Amino acid sequence: MYGFAMVRGLLVTLKNLTKKPFTIQYPEQRVKQHPRFRGEEFVWYEERCTGCASCAKYCPLGIIKIVTSPSGTAIKQGDKYKLEVFDIELQRCMFCGLCVEACPYDALFMGSGFEQGQYSRENMFISIDQLRQSQKHPSTWFRPQLEEAEYKPGDGRPLGWRDVGREKWRWHQREKAGMRLNLTAADESISDTLDIKPDSRV
């Protein structure tokens, strides 16, 4: 009956008064974020990056700009390049993650942040300095090794460059141009087992 249906409708809204509100008060409370969330703070490990620019080539929008210069010390080793520019134009990025898929050395990861809003479009890019300083909370998107390790970027535990690879990439133990890798004793022992000694290719 029409009148009783109206009363039933009123009861529906009245019942909501007894329920807990659905709202999550964003800056104070946060939704639990999936580990595979593709955030905008790209996580980049300079120690792992060879400057091959696969990410730049695979980017469908062409917004990644990489400039490498062969460095004086690294060129002897044959496989190291020093990166001078690594810009990501976030204003046009659509977070497809193809750059991360393309990276052969597990050096680039999607981040877990989403609060890089700026007042001007000109500021919406990530430079190499920001990449160096960014929080190392890599998303597990397209990185099965992180998922198997059950890494949760939301926990706030940063990951170092040694922990994120698919296997022990042995060339990382070498000195990269202009960088101190601070090798530990364990790393030294790995480099001892290398088939080819670092200097043997010169």
Add this chain to the structure above:
Amino acid sequence: MFPSQCEDTILRDNPLFRFIYDYASSLLPCWMSYVLAGVTIMLILINAVLLGAAVVSWMERRLLGRFQNRIGPNRWGPFGLLQPIADLFKLITKEDLIPAGADRIAFTLVPIIMVAALILMAAVIPFAKDTSLVDLNVGVLYLLAISSLTSIALFTAGWASDNRYALFGTARSVAVLISYEVPVVLSLLGVVMIVGSMSLSSIVEFQSVPFIVVQPLAFFVFLAGMSAELNRTPFDLAEAESEIIAGYHTEYSGIKFALIQAAEFGGVLVVSALIATLFLGGWAGPWEDYLGWAWFMGKTLLIVAIFSWIRATFPRLRIDQIMAFSWKVMLPLSLINLAATTVEVYLLKSGGITTLELWIMAIINLVLAGVCLPVFGRLMKDKVRKSNPSGVSQSLRDDPTG
């Protein structure tokens, strides 16, 4: 206290006015003390109504939030209480636009008329014993007359805005307002007939039994009719956001928009106060000499909450449904109520109606309402929602090309 040398005025019923008037008249000439006392109580009333509008807007938004499983505004001030102030400052700092083709004078007058009508309505409502600004002996008639002023303001707004959406909203709202005026007036006739007076304070004093039980049909009709007059859901098609942007106030911005919003929320407050006075016993209650204001405020806010509840629940009706509801349900209901009340008053009124007789009337009218509301609901079902299982409208089924 102070012997008054000045002549008695209609405002002297108000104790605050009397105090200031009599005190000032010992120092000042009569006309100056009259102006001083009058302006003082007017300022109190205007500020009370506008602040009350702010409180109502906050309360309504919080309540709507809770009814919809949200929180509502809670960022600015404790529980978001300062949100109306923030809204006001935002609106004041906005540019005050007037369309090029608008009638500037009429366009500017509209918010003023709306707020003025609101404050004029609040002038006769007794907030506690002897505290109405003026206790008119034709209070109910005055209120009905003043509440119709708003429709003139709406019509002016639609015409002066030079905007088709505004004109649409105006045409709709005027149609609604005209058809709802009749049942509202008829529903109040029952109350006036029982009391035998149109003065609001005597109506309050008469209610040894609240009129919501003595006149349930009148309460229903008055509540529905007033929410139609206030352009509130489910009768808010005059400013239907999803259809015609904002209706009559499409072109308003800045301080004018703030005034229109204040008038709308203040309208809710004043109408709630009116319903509390007419049907819930106003300031009557235990310790009414001291806590009358608290009773009045509590009852008013209860009605405001009911208005919010209705707004949170019902979807907007179409114009034909609203007209059908007005002329086919509310008008007959108010006529039935009027006829029943007439007979009861004729039979029972022999030297004043006692509390017992009020209870007898209440039982008869409650039974009548219990019969009439479902019957009219049944009739309304066939009018409003035709059985149409396919979900395709009749005209489309007849003419596929249409």
